Amino acid sequence: MLLRFLAFSIAVSFPASARADDNFKIPSDVSQVLGQRCLDCHSDDSAEGDVRLDAIAALGLEARLDLLNRAQEQLFLERMPPEDEAQPTAVERMRLADWVSIELHKHKASTLEKKLQRPEFANYVDHDKLFSGEFKNLPGFTYDRQWLISEFIFNAKFQRILQGNTRANRKGQKVPVLGSHRFRSFSLTNPFLLPNRSGVRYYADIDLSGGHLSSMLTNAQKTSEFITGHLVKRNAKYLPAITEIMALENGHQATLAVRRQFLEDFIARLCDDSYGRQQAWLLPQFVPVALNEVKALEAGETYKKAPAHVALKLLENLAGEDTVYQVLLNPEHENKSDEDVRELCERTWFYHGDHERDIQGRMTILRDYLPEIRANLEKNRRKFKLRDYQPLDDDEMEIIHATIRKHRKQGDHYAELIDKCMAQWEREFVQERFAAGPPSDEQLRKLVEQLSRLIFERSLDNAETGEYVALTRSYINKLGNLKAVQKLIQTFVLTSEFVYRQEFGSGVPDEHGRRLLSPRDASYAIAYALTDQSPDEVLVEAAESGQLNTREDYKREVMRILKSRDVYYLIDPILEDKNYPDNTTDTAIRKLRFVREFFGYPKAITIFKDEKRFGGDRLGNATARLLSETDRIVEYILEKDQNVFEELLTTEDFFVYHDGDNTRMQAASDRIKRIYSHFKDLDWQNFKKEDLLKHQEFLKEVKMRSVDPDKLDARNRQGTTIQLFKKSMTTITARLDKGQMEAAPYDLYRGYGNDFMSGYNVARFFNLQLDHWDYQTKQPAKVANRKGLLTHPAWLIAHAKNTETDPVNRGKWVREKLLAGTIPDVPITVDAAIPEDHLRTLRERLASATETNYCWKCHQYMNPLGYAFEAYDDFGRYRLEESLEHPDNLIQKGPEQRGDHLVDTQDIYRTRAIDTTGYLDGTGDDSLDGEVRGAIDMAQRLAKSRRVRQSIIRYAFRYFMGRNETLSDSKALIDAEQAYVDSDGSFDAVIVSLLTSDSFIFRKTITD
């Protein structure tokens, strides 16, 4: 009853405040309850837990509110009075809770109410009440709110603004992808990272802080510089107002750039032409640089000269490469000696006025590497071109000649002359711009409007435009045109409108004070519910044309986006960082992401694991593939969209080293089989180059990696062609000589460069030995001892520790995510650690530490569920016995990894039989609750549970609404469940139901 009262009052009354006078008095009936039920333990100096209720009236306000808050939480969570004490009647409980609540409301000080809005407290709203129908008539709504953008929306916004088009591989095809977090050639700091938890990561309860803002200041600056410095120049239609405002300046810059380049390339020739015989007199006196003397090595000393490519790179870094090649390419210098070439280069650099240190560096390289540079020139004849003299147009040439003549002084280096010319032209251009005056108001209005469309995706009204125009004008006065435009861009990016999603009602309130989301806000709410992108054109059009005002309108748009397969979205930013292919989906990304976050399996890639214990190398690649293939399974289930929750829990459709394209995989396997068939009966182990040459035609038709029949003398760091051929044949043979029907289609040996498909070691997670793997070319397919995502290695790793399993966390996940249960935080008095004992299994050790009275109060809700997963180790590998990994138990040390990927490098330890017996309770169904024989048994029972279905729907509600459910959302939840049932388990139906519910479409103004 108390729970009902509190949940109800929180649901329907917050944040409305109760008003009462501040004189603290305990009503007599409350005092009586306290005296009878609480003061026995909580009075005088020996009060339990240092909590004294008898002296509450004497406390100062702050201390009193703190005590009341603690009391309210204990009452709400039914932790007090303790189970073994006499319990108050329902009426007494209600009266006590009522009084505590009113006292806290007087000061707007209830921390419980705030806590109950946090995701970790969401399950405290009574599950049975939510689905009982008792509260179905409460009007659903969400309060008007601003919702801070997520890390994904941040990426999408900047990808849009900066036109960061990204492409990725999908089934071997390059496709454009939305959602990349790589922005052009510079990096932005994403301050909106979501918490790393399973369940729902993106909630509307986060506020913008100074931390966000300080990161955004730098992001805004970088963005503004990139827009003005690159995007506007590349595309005149991008922000034409900037092009217009900057037209004169940009024109000047372009002219200056052309003149400078021309002078840099041809100043010597121009001066020769202009000054003829005088030229030699005008040039400065040539002084060659001094170079370090090469000293003889000391006795016993060795010296390995850095290779030519290193020296060539250094020459390039020293900006000396161009001069050297121009000299060498000039037919006039064809027969020049090395010494002459060096002097020609040095004179060129000297007369130009290059820094002495640069010339020294270049000349040292020419001293030590000129023969190699000449050889490189011959090797790359096509790459290097002699620069042709092409004069600029006559007017420009006249200006250039006149300016040179004006500034040339005897002894000037060319660089000084060029600088003087450039300085004069720059001065002239500045004066010209000054005379042209500042941008007009009309130009600034256009600028403001275009920036608003680009950054806010809306037009400003006149008043706002006026404000921004005035601001821009003040920037121009202080900073000049370019910096002012940049500052204006920064201002737009730093407004709250850019970083907050706006979700406000509009129009006339109904009888419950609710208003429909404004059409524009609705378009964003729908778009961001399903994707990370702004509304697409259809949605914008619907909002602008009055087609987003009814539940049916919402339904139409939600269904359209769910059905659309026109766009590819990036799935995982970590996989993107790893340059992992196949990391995209054409399913509305937030639908797929819900399953990822709910199950929490992406965390697998962040758990630091030991390759030695894994038994193979390139664990990172294998884990990346594992994660990606879990996404593929989820995508497959969502695409079928039938019995989705049950399928997620019990599917037998797995992908193992497969990109989802059966045709491609079959062809890849066939290729390997052909190679095997061709060579298997030959004595390939003893082949020499000549033997391989006999198979030239075959090898041209059927490619083997790094075995080019036309270049059999080639070699790379892994070995010669013949060695690589044998390495490949060794693995191919191992993969097909035991009667396997198909071969895993990874390429033929471990080497550099791109494999056909990285991560073949993913098989090890599924207990598949690479040399005994009867590969399934047609997938998804059944895998032994696996059923559903809870038996998938990705989920199992994500819910394990670095070196051992984690039954507590695995059980906690099942309790909270599937059974809508609650587990209190670990008391701070508990130093939670599993005792070390290398003769017992982890389960046995955990049991000894947690199955005591005190610990068991909480652990009873986790351990029996988690024990069922002990059939899988911390890599998610199926097992019957637990390896007792301790030096004292070592039986055999595993081999070191030396390049043979078929070898298992694990150490072998003594083992002990595992016990996978668990106990399921809390499904609300007696036929399902009870002892379970292991994870698969438990998953099958969970899939049949109505409570599990409802629990998943509760999480879906939170995910799409960005908040916890309350009793006033009861109808939305019940309708969503019904939609699921009526549609044979369609998750799309659940989403449509939630996004057309009152809770989503109606907003209510916060009164105070």
Add this chain to the structure above:
Amino acid sequence: MLNRKDFLKTSALGLGAMALAPSFDQLFAAPHSQAVPKRFIFIRKSSGIRPLEMALRSFSDSDKALDEKKQPFAVSLDKHELPKWLRGLDAHKEHMTILQGLSAKMSENVHWSFSSVMGCFKSNRNTLSAIKRATVDFELARLFPSPFGHVELSFAGGRTGIVDGYSAPAPQTRNYCYADPETARNELFKSVLNPDAVNSDNDMLSFLQTKEGLKVGSIKGHERQRQELQINSIDAIRQRNSELIKLSGSLAEFLPELDPVHADGGPNASTPEKQAAMTEVLIAALKAGLTNVVTYTIDDLGTPITGLPGNETDRVGIHPLGHDEAFGGVPAWKTREQIRISHVNQIKSIVEALQQVPEGNGTMFDNTMIMYFPENGETHHGIGSESPFLIMAGNNCNLNISGRYVRLPYHGNEGHQTLGNWYTTLLNSHGNPIKHYGDLDPEMSRKKLPQTGSIKQLMG
């Protein structure tokens, strides 16, 4: 040892404090605050430090044997001669610690470690998403706030301007750094050199503050608080800028003078000149109280090197040198030694400059720790089995380390300490009670050897 309860208590206090102020206020503070802070300078070098390069030439036979066999022992430095490249610090041996035997296998090794050597995680090359936590320098900066919070200087890649750094203020977040002395000086002393730039920021912030403020009147409840928080955040940044402008007069006395060769990023400055100038800026920033924590990437494999003694007219590459490929007739090991000597010269400059500045009953150096270490372990292609550290610490150092050569048990053995243990030691001894900083070492885990917590023998 702090137990879990203590840790949670302290964390809760920290969280409470965070809730009262914008999170970046954990780092920022007004200049010249009253309490004497501790200062930390992390100097990262590339291409490894070979443990033998740190070994003392005058070891007794038994100590030498222990050192070569990687057995634990410690000797006092005052009775020993330092290796040639460290002799610039001869006068400061009582403040020196040579710490051998730490491992860094949980961070990225081979050529580059990027952010990971100071964060103890695998960095997956230099990817943002792999950054698991704030790096240790930022954790220390939180303990000793300052106007800039944290300053990162870097010669990585031979870049100039403000570029991506390696330190991380938070998970999946990359710091910015100053990549040449002129930029560092201009940015750190911007309020002195270019107050207009700071003011133009303030104009923008003022506009935003007014604009956001107008919205407050029309909203209530949590949304109002949310809006007010945004306004307060803007105000906090404005206040900080205003403070800096107000202080520009007193900051001016610390403004370092740079040679014209450093103009425009200093394309013609030699490596020793660049290093000396960057060190000057670093010292000035510390003396002005602009920061208490500096991370200084003195080189990486892409840093162009020029003007070293013996190779004065050469450009040399650190990467080829790591492969024993040499330049200008000078054997690679000699050039590598010259590179290290140039680094030691910077450490010496910092020590001696800070020793000249009175602070409390001593000098600024008394409250300073300088750590010089390889980003990638024990050699050019390090695997992290060792990560030697050279530490210079003043008289008020919270650790008991100075004046010693300490070799810890080798990786994978009882008593071995990882980089994570070392950083935990730094954090614990300066007020952060974290139980263990960083990822755990897989081999130590596999062998069931204890590996969490601080290094007891170094705690003060």
